[in-house]
Amino acid sequence: MAPQDRQQIKVGILGATGTVGQRFIQLLSVHPYFKINALGASSRSAGQQYSKVTRWKLNTPIPKEIGQMVVQECQPEAEGFKDCAVVFSGLDADVAGNIEQAFRSAELVVYSNAKNYRRDPLCPLIVPLVNPSHLSIIPHQRSQLNLSKGYIVTNANCSTTGLVVPLAALEKAFGPLETVLVTTLQAISGAGYPGVSSLDILDNVVPHIGGEEEKIEWETNKILGGLKSSDTEFDLHASSENNTKPINVSAHCTRVPVIDGHTGCVSVKFTRSPPPSIAEVEQAFREFKCEAQDLGVPSAPEQAIVVHDLPDRPQPRLDRDLHNGACVSVGRIRECPVFDVKFVCLIDNVRLGAATSSIMNAEIAVEKGLI
Ligand SMILES: NC(=O)c1ccc[n+]([C@@H]2O[C@H](COP(=O)([O-])OP(=O)(O)OC[C@H]3O[C@@H](n4cnc5c(N)ncnc54)[C@H](OP(=O)(O)O)[C@@H]3O)[C@@H](O)[C@H]2O)c1
Incomplete structure (x- = not known):
């Protein structure tokens, strides 16, 4: 209509x-x-x-x-x-x-x-x-x-949302992920109003946000998993049909003196061996398309993932407003000497994050x- x-x-x-x-x-x-x-x-x-x-x-x-x-x-x-x-x-x-x-x-x-x-x-x-x-x-x-x-x-x-969009692009292009390690730098608006007191957050980083790490570690598998064929149960990313096991996710969460915009520093290991090249990963982010865009709903961003080429981007102040805060920014895509690939992601925590x-x-x- x-x-x-x-x-x-x-x-x-x-x-x-x-x-x-x-x-x-x-x-x-x-x-x-x-x-x-x-x-x-x-x-x-x-x-x-x-x-x-x-x-x-x-x-x-x-x-x-x-x-x-x-x-x-x-x-x-x-x-x-x-x-x-x-x-x-x-x-x-x-x-x-x-x-x-x-x-x-x-x-x-x-x-x-x-x-x-x-x-x-x-x-x-x-x-x-x-x-x-x-x-x-x-x-x-x-x-x-x-x-x-x-x-x-x-x-x-909100941090889970910023993480799973690029992870979904990687799974869509290269199959299931094995391990994900993320360190977040989360904005103070994520704690609601009045949130963290200025004396605690200015000139500071707070290395604890109650319950946040457990949320990222658990929610990722429900979101990236499927529904069983009866449409009555979630598979939580563990399905013999799709050959998936739960992704090992480990999160460190910190609160930083930023008003809006959660940043994540992410390392990923694929189940596929050899893993995709950095150029292929970048292409997968750039080409990611989703159902919301196919349906043409009014809040869908033109680009779900914006890939930044400059070495010091994405940054919350400069990039959180892209596509009216409805996309995820990704940058610094490079090889990870411990896992396979690492990158930085950014989400507007109150818009796409909520x-x-x-x-x-x-x-x-x-x-x-x-x-
Ligand atoms: N902020 C974010 O970036 C973000 C992102 C994702 C998810 N969330 C989630 O979204 C929810 C809201 O977060 P927020 O940051 O907006 O919090 P907030 O700024 O503290 O606002 C809380 C709201 O809940 C209302 N409220 C509190 N007690 C109530 C009660 N007993 N009955 C009815 N209403 C009551 C408050 O009304 P009064 O003004 O009358 O007290 C206020 O409107 C939380 O569950 C949070 O975890 C937040």
Whole structure:
């Protein structure tokens, strides 16, 4: 259907006052498929006008009609939410579990950024540039929970997303990977607002982000793995049919004084021997195409992976805005004396790492008739 003939779908935003919630508002307020109909946050904010209660941190103004809306409690029966088909959630993990489940039970489609349902065997964990095919488990999720419309789709941890896009390009071109080692340099916006205190982060590197390494190490195999032929179970990258074993992933995570943009320094070993040449790896990154692009959904970047030739790129400040923050940048592709190849990747953690992924996942679901 041509975009101009499509009736806009009413959506709500959970955690609308937060870092991810603000990006949802910025992106959805001009969206061709979706119309913001409800904003939800904690009881600290509920009942108040959005512009009065939000510490807006983006460099575009709060859209006027959104600023005037009254923030609701995150309940499916609340004003505005009861007319929505979809909610985009930027809720804290402490509260996301019960709230997102309540919305699903009320037959809404939920796109979550929290960790709570990422390991759930019924919930797809989708990076839209990598594995939208995992949406095929939705009929099973609905039938197991006796739902006709509601379901939950999660997106990945923001550093995981920046890593799996180039890894997917390598697996697509050269077959399964054996081992991946990544060291991240993560932006402070990844911790939400107000995040890490300035006295802790300025002039400093903090070599610990609670739970982050385990997320990268586990989520990578769910995303890069497939669905078993019955479309009812994820293979977690261990399939006799596809001849895959779980990839050994080891992550070191650090927080650095960057506002937006997570960098990853990655080393990879292929199962294939001999491994591809550096020129072949670079070509695989440059030629990577994904389903979101084939479907032509509005948030899909023209290029999923931007390869940088200069030896000192990608850099967060210079490269995070490429393709409206919806792509992954890759550079410094070179031989690894311990594994096979090493490179640097960069993702905008709040756009492709969070809000843009949820929105692109929902656009793909619309195109597949799942909303
Ligand atoms: N920031 C990133 O780069 C990023 C990337 C990927 C995933 N994520 C994930 O996305 C989620 C949101 O992260 P964030 O950085 O946006 O956090 P944030 O800035 O701290 O925002 C949290 C939001 O949750 C709301 N909230 C807190 N307690 C609540 C409650 N009891 N009931 C209802 N709403 C409540 C807050 O509302 P009030 O303003 O009313 O307190 C606020 O809107 C987290 O699960 C995070 O792990 C974040």
